[in-house]
Amino acid sequence: MMNSLVQAILLGGYYALVACGLAFMFQVMRIINLAHGSLAILSAYLVWEITDALALSPFVSVLMILPIMAIIGLLLQRVILERATKGGELLPVLTTFGLAIVIDNLLFQQFGANTRSLSPYLGDLSWESYEIFGLWIGKLPVIVLITAIVVIGGLDLILRFTPLGRQIRATAFDPDTAGLVGIDARKIAGISAAIAMMTVAISGTALGLRGTFDAYAGGPQLLFAFEATIIGGASSLWGVFLGGIILAIAQSIGALIHPQGFLLGGHFMFLIFLFARIYFNRDVFTLKHWFAKRNKGEITA
Amino acid sequence: MKVSLLAPFAPNLAKLVFCTAIAGGVMMSGQVYAAADDDTIRIGFISPRTGPLASFGKTDGFVLTQARQALANGMTVGGKHYQVEIIDRDSQSDPARASQLAKELINQDVDLMLAISTPEVINPVADASEAAGIPFMSTVMPWEAWYYGRGAKPGEESPFKWTYHFGFGAGEFYKTYISQWSLIDTNKKVGVMYPNDADGNAIRAVLAPRLAKAGYTVIDPGAYETGTSDFSSQIALFKREGVDIINSFPIPPDFAAFWRQSAQQGLHRQIKIIQIAKTGLFPSDIEVLGSLGPKIASAAYWHKTFPYTSPLTGLSGEQLADMWETETGEQWTQQLGATLSLLDAGTEALKQANDPLSRTAVRDAISQLNVTTIGGQVDFTSGPVPNVASGPIIGAQWVKGTGQFKLDYVITENVTDPNVPVTHKLLQYNTK
Numbered sequence: 001m002m003n004s005l006v007q008a009i010l011l012g013g014y015y016a017l018v019a020c021g022l023a024f025m026f027q028v029m030r031i032i033n034l035a036h037g038s039l040a041i042l043s044a045y046l047v048w049e050i051t052d053a054l055a056l057s058p059f060v061s062v063l064m065i066l067p068i069m070a071i072i073g074l075l076l077q078r079v080i081l082e083r084a085t086k087g088g089e090l091l092p093v094l095t096t097f098g099l100a101i102v103i104d105n106l107l108f109q110q111f112g113a114n115t116r117s118l119s120p121y122l123g124d125l126s127w128e129s130y131e132i133f134g135l136w137i138g139k140l141p142v143i144v145l146i147t148a149i150v151v152i153g154g155l156d157l158i159l160r161f162t163p164l165g166r167q168i169r170a171t172a173f174d175p176d177t178a179g180l181v182g183i184d185a186r187k188i189a190g191i192s193a194a195i196a197m198m199t200v201a202i203s204g205t206a207l208g209l210r211g212t213f214d215a216y217a218g219g220p221q222l223l224f225a226f227e228a229t230i231i232g233g234a235s236s237l238w239g240v241f242l243g244g245i246i247l248a249i250a251q252s253i254g255a256l257i258h259p260q261g262f263l264l265g266g267h268f269m270f271l272i273f274l275f276a277r278i279y280f281n282r283d284v285f286t287l288k289h290w291f292a293k294r295n296k297g298e299i300t301a
Numbered sequence: 302m303k304v305s306l307l308a309p310f311a312p313n314l315a316k317l318v319f320c321t322a323i324a325g326g327v328m329m330s331g332q333v334y335a336a337a338d339d340d341t342i343r344i345g346f347i348s349p350r351t352g353p354l355a356s357f358g359k360t361d362g363f364v365l366t367q368a369r370q371a372l373a374n375g376m377t378v379g380g381k382h383y384q385v386e387i388i389d390r391d392s393q394s395d396p397a398r399a400s401q402l403a404k405e406l407i408n409q410d411v412d413l414m415l416a417i418s419t420p421e422v423i424n425p426v427a428d429a430s431e432a433a434g435i436p437f438m439s440t441v442m443p444w445e446a447w448y449y450g451r452g453a454k455p456g457e458e459s460p461f462k463w464t465y466h467f468g469f470g471a472g473e474f475y476k477t478y479i480s481q482w483s484l485i486d487t488n489k490k491v492g493v494m495y496p497n498d499a500d501g502n503a504i505r506a507v508l509a510p511r512l513a514k515a516g517y518t519v520i521d522p523g524a525y526e527t528g529t530s531d532f533s534s535q536i537a538l539f540k541r542e543g544v545d546i547i548n549s550f551p552i553p554p555d556f557a558a559f560w561r562q563s564a565q566q567g568l569h570r571q572i573k574i575i576q577i578a579k580t581g582l583f584p585s586d587i588e589v590l591g592s593l594g595p596k597i598a599s600a601a602y603w604h605k606t607f608p609y610t611s612p613l614t615g616l617s618g619e620q621l622a623d624m625w626e627t628e629t630g631e632q633w634t635q636q637l638g639a640t641l642s643l644l645d646a647g648t649e650a651l652k653q654a655n656d657p658l659s660r661t662a663v664r665d666a667i668s669q670l671n672v673t674t675i676g677g678q679v680d681f682t683s684g685p686v687p688n689v690a691s692g693p694i695i696g697a698q699w700v701k702g703t704g705q706f707k708l709d710y711v712i713t714e715n716v717t718d719p720n721v722p723v724t725h726k727l728l729q730y731n732t733k
Contacts, residue, residue, distance in 0.1 A: 007533040007562075105351070113355030114583075115553045119561065120591035127564030127593060138565030211530070212557040212589045216353050220528055248531070255534050259523035260497055262531065 001256075003135055008252035009245055010138070013145030016244030017206050018221055019228035020152050021199035023240040026229065028172045028192040030089075031081055034096040036200065036225055037218030038103040043069050043204035044118070044213050045111055051121050058118045062205040066198050073197030077190045100218060108215035118208035126209065144206045148244070151199055152237045159237075168192055227270040233277070339375060341384040342657050344647060345406035345414045347426050348640070352394025353552075356583050357418035357441070357636055363625055364640040365389055368648075371614045376648070378657050385648070396425045403429035411435065413663055415647050417640055420446050420499040427451065427464045436663040437464040438650070440643050440676075441602060441636075444470040444689045446503040459687035463660075465667050467646065467679045468639075469602055469694035471507035473717045477600050478508075478548065478576060479515055480716040481696035484727040487545035487573050490518045494535060494549035494559065497524035500579060501550050520544055527552055532559045536566045545573045549580075556580040557589055564593055573729050574598055584632045584708050587699045594699060594708065596730045601697045603638030603676050604712055608720055611675035613645045618675060632706045642676030649674075677718055693718035698727055 022036045033039075043065055050061040084095040119126035122140070129138045159165040167188050170178040175185040207213055207221060224247065232243020247266050254265015346365065350358035365387060372385040388406060392399035399416070403426040406414065414437040416426035423439040428451060430437035439447070447466045453459055482491075491512060495501040501524060509519050520542045522535040536559075539547065549556065556577060563569055580586045581599040588594060605622035616624070621641065622633035651657040654666035670690075671680040677693055684690045696714035703709060711725035 003537060003566075004533050007531055011531050108351055108355065113351075113359045114585035115356065115557075115589050116585070117557060117589035117591075119557075120588065120594075122591070124592055126591055127561050127569075129565040129567070131567075136566040138562070141565070210558075210561070212554045214353070214355075214554075217554065224530075252531060252533070255525075255529070255531070259525045259535065261526075262529040263526050 004252045004256060005249065006135055006137060007141075008248040010141035010145055010248075011251075012245030012248035013141070013148040014206055014210060014244070015224050015228045015247050016232075016241040017144060017148040017151060017199075018203040019225040019232070019240050019244055020148070020155065020237055021196045021203060022222075022225045023229045023232070023237060024155065024199065025193065025196040027235065027237075028168055028196075029077075029081065029085070029189055030172075031085065031092045032096070032226075033196075034093060034222060035099040035103060035218075036096075037220070037222030038100040038107075039069075039072070039197065039200045039218075040204035040207060040221050041107060041213055041215065041218045042072075042103055043201040044208035045107060045116070047201075047205050047208060048116050048118055051118060058121050058205060058209060062202060065201050065205075069197040069201035070194040073193040073195070073200075074190045076197070077193035081193065082186070082189070100222075104216055104218060111215060113214065115212045115214050116208070117212040118205065119210070122209065140210055144210060147202060147206065148241065151202060152241050155195070155199070156237050164191070224266075227266055230270055230277070231273045339382050339384050340658060341386050342376075342413075342651060343409065343411045344385065344387045344651075345403070345409075345411035346387055346389040346644075347392050347399055347402055347406070347414075347416045347422060348389070348418055349394045349422050350391035352392075354392075354394040354419055354421065356553075356585065358391070359583075360625065360634055360637045361389070361417075361640050363628065364637060364644070367614050367616065367621075367624075367641070368644045372648070376652065378652050379655060383657060385651075387644075392422045392426075394421060396421050400425035400429050402426075404433075407433045407435055412658055412660070413438070413647055413651060415439065415643055417441050417643050418636070420450060423447060423466070424451055424499075427466070431461055431464045434463055434660060436650075436660055436667055438643065438647055438667060439464075439466045440468040440646075440692070441639050442466075442468070443474070443500060443503050444468060444685070444691065445507055446499045448686055448689055450499055450503065453686070461688045463664055465670075465681060465688050465690075467681070467684075467690035468692040469600075469717070470685065470689075470691055471504055471511075472685065473691060473694045474504070474578070474600065475508055475511045475515075476716050477694050477696050477714065478512070480714045481576065481598060481600075481727060482517075482546060482574060484714065485573055485729050488543065489516060489546075490520060490542060490544040491546045491548055492520045492522075492535075492539040492542065492544035494532075494547065494551060495521070495524060496527050496551060496555065498527060504550055504578075517546075525555075527555060529555060530558050532562050533566070535559075536563050536568050539563075540566065540568055540571070543571065545571070546576065547572055547574070548576045550578045551580050553580045553586045553589070556586070560590060560593055569593065570731055572731055574727070575730050576600075581699065582636070583634045584699075584706065584710070588707055595701045596698065596728045598696070598698045598713070598727065598730075599710070600694045601635050601710070601712070602692065602694055603635040603642070604695060604697065604710065604721065605633055605638070606712065606722060606724065607638060607675065607677060607718075608722070609673055609675050609677055611641050611645050612672065613648050614641065616641075616675070621675065632708075635710075638675050642674035642679070645674035645676075646670065646672060646679045677720070693721070695721055696727070698725065700725070700728065 046065045047061045084092040129136045171188040228244040232239035250269035251266040254261030348358045348361045375384040390402040414430045416423045416439045418441045495505045576598045605618040607618045649672045650667045654662040656662045681690045713727040715721045
């Protein structure tokens with residue numbers, strides 16, 4: 001039981017890492033990027049290609065593809081998303097859906113049918129573990145969890161405390177008014193897409209390290225990312241982190257009830273949160289709401 | 302702006318392109334027919350070349366090229382000469398697509414339909430062929446999932462008049478596993494991981510009870526859903542029960558997730574035999590596991606050392622594998638021989654038919670077929686059930702490569718086809 005919980009939290013770290021790019025893009029640009037999973041697979045292939053060709057550690061290769069993915073993000077925003085958003089809310093969804101199919105099939109064309117993984121380049125690290133109080137904790141999942149915390153924490157700090165972060169928040173809040181005070185909304189959107197793609201690069205690498213991938217592996221990643229985003233609430237990145245962990249715990253509980261319940265448990269939790277978000281005031285999901293209530297009660301008393 | 306101006310014409314544009322393509326196709330096929338002065342036998346061939354099952358279809362283009370070369374001058378049946386045309390289609394790993402392609406090929410008047418690799422491809426094509434009355438043959442899926450999975454009942458007459466399948470089944474897996482697992486001294490406790498899919502459910506229903514009868518304790522945590530990414534509850538159960546053997550029928554990403562997590566939890570240190578099917582058919586499935594890959598046991602429906610030659614191409618197993626490796630630079634896979642064996646059996650049936658253009662004659666020839674293909678004997682006269690010929694599944698193991706590839710695939714037992722030479726001793730997984 002305890003072991004399942006620990007494993008679930010570690011898995012949740014991975015889900016959070018996958019979800020943060022999707023959530024960031026949704027927050028800042030109001031776009032649900034359905035090509036998210038496919039782009040993660042693309043970056044996994046890029047890391048694999050560099051690692052294999054230059055005999056580097058995947059941890060080094062990922063640093064090399066960060067700028068590549070940033071440029072891809074910028075191009076994505078300029079060439080596709082910017083035009084698509086002008087056509088209403090539905091068009092970016094359709095466009096990115098089409099983009100996902102195009103990327104999947106291009107990857108298949110280029111890399112073929114073989115299953116790939118980055119873990120052979122890690123040697124035994126891919127399965128080594130720490131033994132703590134009778135619990136076995138894999139080193140790699142711990143690395144992924146820490147990466148998720150660093151990435152999300154870093155993004156959060158940028159958004160809160162830097163001029164760029166203020167501009168991004170302003171643009172997200174109201175692009176037209178942001179324009180009035182001298183913020184170039186187009187530039188900010190491009191930078192945001194670049195940042196989102198850099199997190200996608202990291203999550204794609206995490207997928208390649210902890211599992212396997214082929215050209216069509218993007219779909220499930222998108223699903224997990226989407227569920228974690230909705231559960232966590234797209235309004236805050238730490239919410240998405242919690243969302244990933246809640247999703248993983250729900251899946252583990254599902255699997256404990258019945259072995260077939262793993263995915264079902266996650267879907268069920270996703271639906272509960274989805275309907276709750278539709279029917280309740282969004283305040284219900286903040287800690288402030290619950291603490292404030294008590295304070296209010298004290299005041300009236 | 303340009304895009305939005307063109308948008309109203311888009312449906313018409315699509316129609317135009319579509320019509321042009323159809324017209325072009327008709328003209329081209331017209332030319333082919335005009336050029337041939339003999340009658341043409343048309344063979345439909347459906348396999349998964351793209352999509353999640355693409356690793357099965359990877360070698361099909363190469364094998365089809367060999368078959369087409371062998372058939373370039375047509376073939377003579379009953380003193381009459383025929384041209385032979387193989388029309389191959391990609392199911393895109395989608396059962397609905399496979400069914401649609403089968404209907405298209407039926408409309409193109411194929412004389413024989415062939416389908417290969419996994420229930421997702423074979424069963425829809427078999428059903429469409431059965432409904433249309435087209436002779437059909439397939440291989441590479443457990444025959445129980447083909448026969449019972451499509452509505453046949455045990456003990457009753459076969460409901461199938463046009464469709465035939467050859468190859469391994471749960472019965473062969475049983476014989477092979479018992480033979481393979483007796484090679485190493487174990488506590489006879491088997492942890493099984495069968496997913497909730499056509500193969501997994503067929504194997505759970507047929508194989509697990511027979512293993513129990515043979516004296517093995519089967520520890521089954523229950524069916525899991527494909528796409529599961531955390532297996533800690535199953536791993537905890539296997540550790541608690543102290544299993545020595547693990548048997549699984551997973552897809553590659555699920556197995557990588559399961560086995561890596563098992564290693565993180567220390568389960569791999571107690572396992573003497575890890576016997577997997579479906580994953581581990583192809584070298585890349587095992588290579589992705591890195592240092593956890595070698596000594597995983599598998600079972601092969603074909604191996605390049607099978608001592609048979611292809612009646613269609615005249616190639617031996619070694620020759621076929623070498624040709625593939627020189628042409629592509631990639632390691633041979635067992636699918637090479639499986640695909641060629643289907644083409645062997647199909648063309649042999651056509652040769653033995655009184656009239657290869659008559660559907661009933663071809664069907665009757667298949668029902669009486671007893672030939673040796675590159676994959677071994679295919680005998681529909683003495684199958685376990687009507688419409689089915691059973692085939693071998695040979696115990697094998699992935700070991701560290703000695704040649705140019707990272708891993709070698711070696712044969713460790715041969716109970717289902719004693720003609721195949723055993724070359725290696727089964728290595729225990731948890732020894733260095």
